[in-house]
Amino acid sequence: MAAMNTNNLGTSTISSLSSAFLAPTSFNSRARSVPVRVKRIGVIKCVAAPQQEQTVYQTNVSRNANMAKLQAGYLFPEIARRRAAHLQKYPNAQVISLGIGDTTEPIPEVITSAMAKRCLGLSTLEGYSGYGAEQGEKLLRAAIASTFYSNLGIEEDDIFVSDGAKCDISRLQLLFGSNVKMAVQDPSYPAYVDSSVIMGQTGQFQKDVQKYGNIEYMRCTPENGFFPDLSTVARTDIIFFCSPNNPTGAAANRDQLTQLVKFAKENGSIIVFDSAYAMYMSDDNPRTIFEIPGAKEVAIETSSFSKYAGFTGVRLGWTVVPKQLLFSDGFPVAKDFNRIVCTCFNGASNIPQAGGLACLSPEGLKAMQEVIGFYKENTKIIVDTFNSLGFKVYGGANAPYVWVHFPGRSSWDVFSEILEKTHVVTTPGSGFGPGGEGFIRVSAFGHRKNVLEACRRFKELYR
Numbered sequence: 001m002a003a004m005n006t007n008n009l010g011t012s013t014i015s016s017l018s019s020a021f022l023a024p025t026s027f028n029s030r031a032r033s034v035p036v037r038v039k040r041i042g043v044i045k046c047v048a049a050p051q052q053e054q055t056v057y058q059t060n061v062s063r064n065a066n067m068a069k070l071q072a073g074y075l076f077p078e079i080a081r082r083r084a085a086h087l088q089k090y091p092n093a094q095v096i097s098l099g100i101g102d103t104t105e106p107i108p109e110v111i112t113s114a115m116a117k118r119c120l121g122l123s124t125l126e127g128y129s130g131y132g133a134e135q136g137e138k139l140l141r142a143a144i145a146s147t148f149y150s151n152l153g154i155e156e157d158d159i160f161v162s163d164g165a166k167c168d169i170s171r172l173q174l175l176f177g178s179n180v181k182m183a184v185q186d187p188s189y190p191a192y193v194d195s196s197v198i199m200g201q202t203g204q205f206q207k208d209v210q211k212y213g214n215i216e217y218m219r220c221t222p223e224n225g226f227f228p229d230l231s232t233v234a235r236t237d238i239i240f241f242c243s244p245n246n247p248t249g250a251a252a253n254r255d256q257l258t259q260l261v262k263f264a265k266e267n268g269s270i271i272v273f274d275s276a277y278a279m280y281m282s283d284d285n286p287r288t289i290f291e292i293p294g295a296k297e298v299a300i301e302t303s304s305f306s307k308y309a310g311f312t313g314v315r316l317g318w319t320v321v322p323k324q325l326l327f328s329d330g331f332p333v334a335k336d337f338n339r340i341v342c343t344c345f346n347g348a349s350n351i352p353q354a355g356g357l358a359c360l361s362p363e364g365l366k367a368m369q370e371v372i373g374f375y376k377e378n379t380k381i382i383v384d385t386f387n388s389l390g391f392k393v394y395g396g397a398n399a400p401y402v403w404v405h406f407p408g409r410s411s412w413d414v415f416s417e418i419l420e421k422t423h424v425v426t427t428p429g430s431g432f433g434p435g436g437e438g439f440i441r442v443s444a445f446g447h448r449k450n451v452l453e454a455c456r457r458f459k460e461l462y463r
Contacts, residue, residue, distance in 0.1 A: 066200045075190050075431035076100045096454045098443045099425040103310040108367030114358035115351050134347045136161025143360040152290045161348050164317040165276050165304040173199045175340050180237035183216035187432030192240040210434040226250035235267040242274035247432045247441040248403045249395020251285045257292045264298040271299040277399045279308050296322035308368045309359045316352040375400045378444035378451045385455040389462045400444040422457035
């Protein structure tokens, strides 16, 4: 800025509205001109004021150190982030998502009409209800028991209705606390491991082996039929087991689950059995762990309407905690889980519960089977596509996931290659654990036209 000569400056007039720092005067709503004497000081040079460092307020509360152990972002938000970045790069691309296992087909009308009726009823004195039982409505609990656990000794008061299996996994971790050691299939759904890390059950992440300390990873490979060699598995307190498995799509047979229950009994462990895909089973394999004799003494089961009825956004699931399941001091596990539920949860919304009851009516079960059949047809299209291209393909028969092997390649590299060259979103296998490296998971949840188009693009890329 050029220097300004002030030798001829005398009295200057400054608006009082723009000079709030002047001596206070009585309030006047109109601007006034105030004479101010300015001392003659010769030449004035403009000098930039020194930048003051911005201070950010911080509390004195320490961060939960376990959160810092978590690696990068949770798998599915990270995929969503990469998808968004891809769309920024290719704004006109027709991106097809076969990554996250989110349902795409409409909820059958027999189910939505029941929810709508319940919702409209809330606007009447007769139909209004407030807080419900934290464990779920009696009629729904009874329907779950009779539909999925008939003649297995599971009663309605063993069942806790919830807002989904994923939420119950975290509540179960809260139940177990930080002083337990867990085992998990490798690969498996990442919520088991991440919730264990947050609870403080694990050691640090070991980058050289891509594992957390203090977790027993039960390796599941094509060579062992995706069922772990239990003779090599160390004793743990909790065993997370998913069948049909996410991501591999493999389902454990009766002999294998009998081995698992026997292993848990010999070690005094508790199995958390995730049966969220049981209705997709095509083979004559157990749909529930409680088909295995003795399982009620060592197992908890969690399940969900998400993948049966398209309730991924509606949110409704359940967990079974049998009365026979006891802690080492003889205290019933169900009583503590009931306390967790009553403390941390006010019960599932009454509107989805009405939908859940409709799901289990004869008409609802038929409608769910039709939707499941549609996704299974999608699965067959995807399996046939990769088989025709010469890939080793697993899963698909008992779950809506196809597990494709890319030997010697990084899963994230394959994910990126497919996204970049076909605009199709898949899921990198390594996101499910070190045993998933070299695989990608392709979800069958998608509109038929999108599945067919994605398969056409896969053929263009890999033929």
